Amino acid sequence: MTKFTRRQFGVLMGSTAAVMSLPVSLRAQGKPKVVVIGGGAGGATAARYIAKDSANEIDVTLIEASEKYTTCFFSNLYLGGYRDMNSIVHSYDKLQSNYGITKVTGRAKSIDKEKKTVMMEDGTAIPYDRLVVAPGIDIIYDSVPGYSEEAAEIAPHAWKAGPQTELLKAKLDAITNGQQIIMVAPPNPYRCPPGPYERISMMAHVLKSKGVDAKIIILDPKDKFSKQALFQEGWDKHYPGMIEWIGPDVHGGIKNVDVKAGTVETDLDTFKGDLLNIIPAQRAGAIAISAGLANDKGFCPIDPESMRSTMDPNIFVIGDASIAGDMPKSGFSANSQAKVAAMNVRGDLLKSKVFPAKYSNTCWSLIESDDGVKVGGQYSPADGKITATTNFISQKGEDAALRKSTYEESIGWYSGITADMFG
Amino acid sequence: MIKSVRARSMRSQKSLLSTLLFLAAALAVSVPASAEDAGEELFGQCKGCHEIGAGAKHKVGPHLDGIFGRTAGTSEGFKYSAAMKKAGEDGLKWDAEALAKYIEKPRDFIKGNRMSFRGMAKEEDRKLLIEWLTAKASEAPAADTAHKVDDTGATVRGFADAVLALEGDKEYGQYLAGECVTCHQITGQVEGIPSIVGVPRDYFVRAMLEFKNNIRTNEVMKLRAANMTNEDLAALAAYFESLEPR
Numbered sequence A: 001m002t003k004f005t006r007r008q009f010g011v012l013m014g015s016t017a018a019v020m021s022l023p024v025s026l027r028a029q030g031k032p033k034v035v036v037i038g039g040g041a042g043g044a045t046a047a048r049y050i051a052k053d054s055a056n057e058i059d060v061t062l063i064e065a066s067e068k069y070t071t072c073f074f075s076n077l078y079l080g081g082y083r084d085m086n087s088i089v090h091s092y093d094k095l096q097s098n099y100g101i102t103k104v105t106g107r108a109k110s111i112d113k114e115k116k117t118v119m120m121e122d123g124t125a126i127p128y129d130r131l132v133v134a135p136g137i138d139i140i141y142d143s144v145p146g147y148s149e150e151a152a153e154i155a156p157h158a159w160k161a162g163p164q165t166e167l168l169k170a171k172l173d174a175i176t177n178g179q180q181i182i183m184v185a186p187p188n189p190y191r192c193p194p195g196p197y198e199r200i201s202m203m204a205h206v207l208k209s210k211g212v213d214a215k216i217i218i219l220d221p222k223d224k225f226s227k228q229a230l231f232q233e234g235w236d237k238h239y240p241g242m243i244e245w246i247g248p249d250v251h252g253g254i255k256n257v258d259v260k261a262g263t264v265e266t267d268l269d270t271f272k273g274d275l276l277n278i279i280p281a282q283r284a285g286a287i288a289i290s291a292g293l294a295n296d297k298g299f300c301p302i303d304p305e306s307m308r309s310t311m312d313p314n315i316f317v318i319g320d321a322s323i324a325g326d327m328p329k330s331g332f333s334a335n336s337q338a339k340v341a342a343m344n345v346r347g348d349l350l351k352s353k354v355f356p357a358k359y360s361n362t363c364w365s366l367i368e369s370d371d372g373v374k375v376g377g378q379y380s381p382a383d384g385k386i387t388a389t390t391n392f393i394s395q396k397g398e399d400a401a402l403r404k405s406t407y408e409e410s411i412g413w414y415s416g417i418t419a420d421m422f423g
Numbered sequence B: 001m002i003k004s005v006r007a008r009s010m011r012s013q014k015s016l017l018s019t020l021l022f023l024a025a026a027l028a029v030s031v032p033a034s035a036e037d038a039g040e041e042l043f044g045q046c047k048g049c050h051e052i053g054a055g056a057k058h059k060v061g062p063h064l065d066g067i068f069g070r071t072a073g074t075s076e077g078f079k080y081s082a083a084m085k086k087a088g089e090d091g092l093k094w095d096a097e098a099l100a101k102y103i104e105k106p107r108d109f110i111k112g113n114r115m116s117f118r119g120m121a122k123e124e125d126r127k128l129l130i131e132w133l134t135a136k137a138s139e140a141p142a143a144d145t146a147h148k149v150d151d152t153g154a155t156v157r158g159f160a161d162a163v164l165a166l167e168g169d170k171e172y173g174q175y176l177a178g179e180c181v182t183c184h185q186i187t188g189q190v191e192g193i194p195s196i197v198g199v200p201r202d203y204f205v206r207a208m209l210e211f212k213n214n215i216r217t218n219e220v221m222k223l224r225a226a227n228m229t230n231e232d233l234a235a236l237a238a239y240f241e242s243l244e245p246r
Helices: A002-020 A041-053 A075-079 A093-097 A163-173 A195-210 A228-238 A286-290 A331-350 A400-422 B002-011 B015-030 B035-043 B082-089 B096-104 B123-138 B144-152 B154-164 B170-177 B201-212 B219-226 B230-242
Strands: A033-037 A059-064 A068-070 A089-091 A102-105 A108-112 A117-120 A125-127 A130-133 A137-140 A180-184 A215-219 A243-246 A254-258 A263-266 A270-272 A275-278 A281-284 A300-303 A315-317 A359-368 A371-382 A385-393
Touching (some): A041 A059, A041 A400, A075 A195, A108 A286, A130 A331, A180 A195, A180 A270, A195 A359, A228 A359, A281 A286, A300 A315, A331 A359, B096 B123
Parallel strands (some): A059 A102, A180 A215
Antiparallel strands (some): A108 A117, A254 A263
16 A cells, blocks of 8 residues: 555655646747647657657647556466566657657546646646547446455556556566456456467466466456467367356356455356456547547547547547457557557648558457467458458467467567657 | 388379379488488578578578688678677687587677577587588588579579569568567567578578468467568568677
8 A cells, every 4th residue: 555655645646746837828839739648559659749740830748647557468468477577667868869759647637628638647738739538448447346446455466557557567476376366357348469368378378387276267347359269279279177257148147246355256156266367348548538528438439540539539549448340459459550640640631641541450468478369350441340351360289389489479569669659 | 221212113103102102212312321322411400590602691690601710790791680790799709619619508618699599518519510501511512502592482483583572661670560569579689589680681581481371380479470571571571681699
């Protein structure tokens, strides 16, 4: 708890300092202004591309609550012991020093669409000509009965990387012989479709490599999941008898979670776990919802040609918060969408050339050391949404050399995308 | 000998069996029996990026003709990383000893160079490879390696000529490249994924067409290549060729 409070305090201090260092009058400058809310795979990429490709003709401000960014992608590899925490934490320094982006450390509270202004929690107003909204997801805690933000301190969701991931790792590392881990998987749509199952693989890897005889149960509200055949083949091969996946037709629905007692109650049975990892349903980040950019399902409709919000022509919504048709909610997708949005923002403000939108995604998952799999797609606007044009997925029974090179490729991708986000 | 005589005699009767026997004979031939064959097989780890022998061209890596005695980072027409150029300026010349050290652990020997190769751990392998390179690089025509590259690319070559005849729109290429640089770093840094910064245009086009035609097998690349038009390829090739590695 003390640690948490100190972190919060740090964020507040940071935001005050950053605001004081802002130019005296943002409005007085002649350059068009772009504000980006959220400094993840979508927001950081959008800010960098707008700044880099506008030859200093656009003023870019990036609003992000964290001083440094912890990537959700590869946080499972931290859990599995393949990476340390430092290796997935990134600074915004280069975006400021090399691209002239103003980083404001703080939280956006609301958006005044009429006045084209972002209101910060500390009362500052930041005006924009175009706004890119990339807040990622918010966890809907009460979508799992009995779960809450407080309960997450005992039974982490760890679906936003950082302290939650560290808490989950500590609890995983404490599991001993004869104990049981229970994951409640999220319903669609959610961030990183293969993520829960890669996480299960990493948990099993940790237990197996320490020789701990423990079980992992997945209670899933979905009747199938991403890369299912590949994961189940890998689990049978590497972790026989350790992992049990239970779909809704068997458990009949999650009735209640009691994190103190360590129980998950379903229609079928009450499951007892020494570690509960509860991943609830998700929706677009709060700022997108309060600004009226989301629909009744909690995500933000966009024009597939540009990522422009269908609710406001001056606003673009990218990444997990958007409804991106056939694209999964992934860091790769957000990075791809950011480039289309950035091009359109420059087109709006500088009359630069706007090419037809193209999107792509690849998601790599690690099942066990050197056993990597991947799924990918190419996408274009069609039928009023972002539509897949081609897809591929790793095959069952691939040889070890291919699986190893797939894993190595994922490491190259991580270096690549983080360089593409943060400069 | 016995096998091939037998295969010939049976061909008219059982063509499937004869084909199998023929393949078996061909396989038997390809098992390295000499140091030369072993060297050639080891070069298999290099030839995705390097050509050698008469007519060899720069690909992702520079061609290796005349490498022995050359100062590092000076093969004409190839865009080297800053690290490799600096190594040359600092006096690094390629001889058998330097090359052996380099291919043992490329990233340690010249920090920041962009050769995407982990290294060759066995001293014996390095020796065989370098002996083979010495023979090939100093050899006059011979040239069967260059020839093979043309053979595999025969279907592709016609398409490549059509793409190369187009003038690539660099601005469009830069936009399309957004898709590439998520993995292939714009700085030319290499970490598990090859650098494509500054690669020659004709090599870039041929490689992409090889993905498109299933000659190269990486699924991610096949997917990216599948939807690309000739204009897209020409634009990307022009853009990446124009970049300098940092």
